[in-house]
Amino acid sequence: MSVKVNDFSIHVATVNGSGSQSSNNVLMRAIFRMGIPVSGKNLFPSNIQGLPTWFTVRVSADGWTARRVETEILVCMNDQTYVDDVKALPQGAIVIHHDHMNIASIRNDVTSIPVPFSKIIAEACPEPRLRKLAVNMVYVGVLAEYLKITDEAIELAMAQQFKGKAKVIDLNRAAIQAGRAFAKGSQSAAPFPYKVESMNKTQGKILIEGNAAAGLGSVFSGCGFVSWYPITPSTSLVDYFSEYAEKYRVDQKTGQKNFAVVQAEDELAAIGMVLGSSWMGARAMTATSGPGISLMAEFAGFAYFAEVPAVVWDIQRIGPSTGLPTRTSQGDVSFAATLSHGDTKHICLYPGTVEECFTMAGTAFDLAEHFQTPVFVLSDLDLGMNFYMSDPFKYPDQSLNRGKVLTDADQEKLASSGRYVDVDGDGVPYRTLPGLKDRRGVFFTRGSGHNAKAVYTEKGTDYVEQMNRLSRKFETARNHVPKPLLEGSGKNKIGFIAYGSSHEGMREAIHILQNDLKVSVDYLRVRGFPFHQEVLEFIQSHERVFVVEQNRDGQLLSLLKNEPLLVRELPKIESILHYEGFPLPASFVIENYKRLTSGQKSAAA
Amino acid sequence: MSVKVNDFSIHVATVNGSGSQSSNNVLMRAIFRMGIPVSGKNLFPSNIQGLPTWFTVRVSADGWTARRVETEILVCMNDQTYVDDVKALPQGAIVIHHDHMNIASIRNDVTSIPVPFSKIIAEACPEPRLRKLAVNMVYVGVLAEYLKITDEAIELAMAQQFKGKAKVIDLNRAAIQAGRAFAKGSQSAAPFPYKVESMNKTQGKILIEGNAAAGLGSVFSGCGFVSWYPITPSTSLVDYFSEYAEKYRVDQKTGQKNFAVVQAEDELAAIGMVLGSSWMGARAMTATSGPGISLMAEFAGFAYFAEVPAVVWDIQRIGPSTGLPTRTSQGDVSFAATLSHGDTKHICLYPGTVEECFTMAGTAFDLAEHFQTPVFVLSDLDLGMNFYMSDPFKYPDQSLNRGKVLTDADQEKLASSGRYVDVDGDGVPYRTLPGLKDRRGVFFTRGSGHNAKAVYTEKGTDYVEQMNRLSRKFETARNHVPKPLLEGSGKNKIGFIAYGSSHEGMREAIHILQNDLKVSVDYLRVRGFPFHQEVLEFIQSHERVFVVEQNRDGQLLSLLKNEPLLVRELPKIESILHYEGFPLPASFVIENYKRLTSGQKSAAA
Amino acid sequence: MVTPNRVGLTKKDYFGSASTLCTGCGHDSVTLHLISSFYEMEVEPHQVAKFSGIGCSSKTPAYFLSGSHGFNAVHGRMPSVATGAAMSNRSMMNIAVSGDGDTASIGMGQFVHIIRRNVPLLYIIENNGVYGLTKGQFSATSDKGSLQKKGEINTLESIDLCLLALELGCGYVGRSFSGDAKQMVPLIKGGLSHKGTAVLDVISPCITFNNHEGSTKSYKFVKDHDQAIHEIGFVPSYTPLDVDYDHGTTKVIDLPNGSHLTLKKIDRDYDPTNRQAAFEVLHRARSEGALLTGLFYINPDTVPFQDVMKLAETPLVQLSLSELRPSKSALDEVMESLK
């Protein structure tokens, strides 16, 4: 058996709250530090301690970072799950496990490497109460030895993970070395079939979660006010915002902040505060997940109708209801797009990479302020809470688009316009901010009927006029949202459409189609709603289109179906839907592609 | 000019809170009592006193009860609006007005009949503080005289309106007689061009608002628990429920009630109480309007996922947001159908007549209990708050469908089944109620992940299994919702689809198309979602389909677009959308039909 | 009316659009008192932000200070909007008007939490014991035993919003009657001068749905039962305090903006800086069915939410891009740490 280099996955099964997060991060970062592309997917329970959790490290010289279903190496630290975990392995996999687990009694087509973890840690860690945490470092050591991860890389990873805390590092180092020692002693004659070899493919790259990127992006795009109510998996976005803002947006002398983060009493209050802040003129945002989106429904309609900017990050998790709070999903796509009663439509963004989480933080504010409307940024648990490799983010040096705001200086416009007048023919009116002295520009913001001058009205004609302008405004937004991104020549007959965190799986699937199945396809990644012109054209110009989504009901497709330009195109569009809560693997796309096209082929044959 | 009999409209413009509601009801009921089909549309402001309000009485020997845009007789009691009101009249209309209003200065192609209302009422009503209210009865008297409404009919109407209160009736009678006397004295030689003549077309019929019918229907279908938060235009539904329940569901001896109506602190609490009650095993419902639907979003998803019955009446008004609270709309159709984050779908009913408000109250409970899911009944302000003529409602003598509920007696099923097991292959599981002794049937209801046995789980496969079963359940519901109703042979090329309160306008429009424009069309009234098989077939079997809705975005059509069977049919479907907040008039349908077909004709020519 | 105040504005400059409430509605009197207060306090309208929810009462902000921006939020959720606004522009003077339905039912959660955060604003509840705009249902402040227009008896205990505010640590708590200009105007001015959340529960009768015999929120009932705990006056910062106050009978309270409240004894000694005493007096009144009005409690040393949150003195909305966006080197530093 030859040795596979820099191309395999490690699946670590542990118990939640046992400190395995640090070990896994050290493992992943050490490989990254050796210049090898790597990604980590954390599958954790909705619980603080005791329930099973898994972490998958994918090592890929070619830089594929999507989740893989197959695992080459399994580490079993969890008594509750190891039987099932072992059963799920492909043939020939390697199992590193507690020595009290009898792997052979489960399967004999996998390689069992029993490790006396308890014994090793008892020796390596003098303090009993620390052993429960440190034991996880032992498997890092075992793996490091087998896989040839260098001590230097481990040290760098530890320094970063433990922020240089020497005592903690010493403790963990001891555990790792003990693991290494064990592996060295027990290594068989045959070489371990997987190993890493230094490369330079991560040079200059960063490893970051989408929520960190989004929080950072918000700090750098002038966000002044954040209100939110904690909810998995959105909480870390606000935590990162606070962390970076506390560092870079506090007056060094006075200790005063030029931002505020308010933990609201619930999501209704969170979005309410955001509206109050945006109305005052600050850039304001909130972050939440499904249940919070439901609770924001009433205010979302208010903001749409009264035309108040707001940025809402929805880090999607599995619904309906509480659902599976720690599983990923794209299940709020259609709900967010028309959130609230009555006729409403909201601008939505679909970041697909951590870099886009960073840049779209700014785009969202620009669009919200330009169009004076809420903007929903639909990320998800996979993108938000897992680590992705990326080029460092570019400093955003363009100025902010604060939209059409009139001040006391704008005498002419104040005289001629009115709050809801379509002066420019693009459906986007001019607004003013509280504090304006010129009474001609002072108005009352309300969710009840108002005419172009912002005066209360119950006249049907005024209402229709305003609603039609809102439609026009939305139409204007179509070509202001980020364009879709095309991969492929654009001239193929088959087109795939996907969005958000499906990107990594899609990239890889397209590659496999092209290289292994020899099928040339185009792949368009949609990045915003309303759909950019080019999305419609892509569908029009392809013979067959697959829309890949992570929900049951084909939600993005249901939005596409409302596009008048597409009424004749629908018969050629099919859904590929993945909704079991784990990140989309390329293999799922391939399998479904085969399934959907096989009938066709045989029909053609 | 010939005299038009039993076919005209009277438009009364008054001030809100001035008591004109009683006068208008007496006017309408008196005509009804003469055996002539009549309908009344109340256009009132979102205010208690002082803002303009209008009431339109349509007299139609042929029984057309939809709103008409044209008015033959205008009564001007409101100084604020009479100029605009007069301007909006068709040529030749008659204006009965306060004598201080100068109609001639506005138009001279209408007939002005000045009436010294203040003087008349001062004489007829000795008590000054009652005059403000009673003055409105004067125009009833004037109209009665001109139109030949009999005193007998007026007396019957007053007896009903004022529930036999002699003093009030005397006062109002005096005002009416004074009006009559004035009209008699001032009648010109030429006969008044409109009049009523007794017929027998209202014999045995009732006049009722949809909300009264719905409240009554709920009382008669075993509803035990109602919780709601007041909101126009749904409040009267609960008021009527209470009124009838207080009368017929209270123990005469003990004064104890076998129902409870709880005014909640908001709509989140209202739906929460309903779920608690349904879960316990009672038939429970709430009534609300748009903003309440938004606030119920989170619990709606819970009920869908945890499978708890609930009946929610949405008496739609114009949104988004507070919108125009006293104007009618069908703007919540798509929002209610998929209310909540995540993949959700809800059964919806669309009553189109007052009789259906009565019967669907029961159907809603049957479906909610049978399918263990929330059912949204989408009525609207027009249907809910205006008076319609109807045959008396039939006593519902069939038993209730309480769905698949296991009790301690169901030993076998309790042993073999589980809360969320698809025992019967229809996606509908068996539930049990609190109080069950048999522990095999005791379960925990949660909005988080659960497997077929109702045990907490985070397993992707369990989740997918449950979500797919929910889809199957929804598919089963398709042919359990009320069938659509067809008018026409079904063999025409052109088909119209409409629903809810559009029915009256549609009926008339179809008649006009057939009789005046000589176009034969079919008209299908959709009554539920998911769409019954026959809805899909109707579309498939027509060459051109118009979907008539009272919203901006063509919401029902957007739901139709998700039907796999219709993907090839969409190009032939067009929307006719009326959303200015007034009830749909037939003329709007005709105009739009002409507009949409004129291009075609000329193209064909 | 036509005399300009020291910022050059006449009373008319403090008007709003014409009221569409019922003739005789208590809320319209509150509007008048607000107009007088702002005019007399010489506030420039553009420095004021107005907030409300939904209800007849919540329409009030449209009827005063048309020179101020106003935000008519959704039902019961105004406090959150006001919080976001106050945090974003701390230079504004904030006035919020709500109803008993808007506050004590659907708005209870947000009411509690705005007080807890001590967001600087004067929060007036135009309390009529009913839902006016939806035609007269009982609200949560309707007294037990009070009669509805159609004769129904309220069977639930009322919520006393002053006691609740006190319990939650509110630093300015008062009650008044819409018909009592003399008491209301100084209470409003004091509330507007306060640094944190000021709650003013104003009995403001609904003439259409709750002004009948048997109602405890009718004009007649309130007039018959209203007992002021002191005679309250407001002395603006630019007027020297009268040195002749009898300190035995008149208490003077210094407000943060240099103005003062004067509280003249009526029947009893009452110290509104004694929170415990406020509880006692109000609990006693409640159990006796007495209707007390006046300033129950004031804590002039309260710390507003912006200071609790260490917010910069400059309002957030006045910060420039260069202040809001950290430097390139900051981003570089972050990127470096992620490598």
Place this chain on the structure above:
Amino acid sequence: MVTPNRVGLTKKDYFGSASTLCTGCGHDSVTLHLISSFYEMEVEPHQVAKFSGIGCSSKTPAYFLSGSHGFNAVHGRMPSVATGAAMSNRSMMNIAVSGDGDTASIGMGQFVHIIRRNVPLLYIIENNGVYGLTKGQFSATSDKGSLQKKGEINTLESIDLCLLALELGCGYVGRSFSGDAKQMVPLIKGGLSHKGTAVLDVISPCITFNNHEGSTKSYKFVKDHDQAIHEIGFVPSYTPLDVDYDHGTTKVIDLPNGSHLTLKKIDRDYDPTNRQAAFEVLHRARSEGALLTGLFYINPDTVPFQDVMKLAETPLVQLSLSELRPSKSALDEVMESLK
């Protein structure tokens, strides 16, 4: 454990599924106390309905009485569900478990209103001062000055749920500590025997996120500061009351189901039927930073919501169609009136 009680059930019959909370979490102790209470009260599990919201605390109902139906609602909105359930089947005994986040933040509105309605249920707040399930943010009951695990100081005033419940007219208000079985069990039994809403605020430390030095909700802090106001005992209806009670030191309170609470004096005289005294004692304790536990207030004569609403004795869910649907002649009468 294996001794059956008089309804033939052993303690094990009152267990639920295995807890998935952190080892040492205070909530698991509350679970044990609940199991003991139901077992000792000899309640048949099928006669109990369990309710909760969302949070670690709200998972509790899964861990006791697996023979009872339970409803794990959405976050903060459990009181409404319990209200609807209680109205529909008045024969059930209702137990609700919530957290401080679930109750005092998102759930504040519903908490206030269930108390106001006096819906019969025992409402336990497992109060740890943080949001456990979302990893340790401060909750609204976190004391001002208390430290977060990462060192952040809480800058806002806490909400005292007992004082709030008292203010809202709650007829059974107590506080305890999850570690104090001796106090908690009688408090639970008393609450379950109460006719209206009973509120029990239980300090239940979060071992993972709020058990450090500087936290006022840690095991250590609570143990060091806990002052019981009396020694409480529960005497079931079938056990004759000990005639030897010293009436000078022990108060006996009769509960509606024939059982009794006995309150033995510790340091001070305390009469839990005196609402005013409860306010005073609790306000004083709050200002002194003292942590009192015990039964602060009880009103045994409280009227439950079902009676306020004149609900039939027979639970609604037990009514047959013929009782629920009025006769044909009733409909005819209505139709006649509409002609």
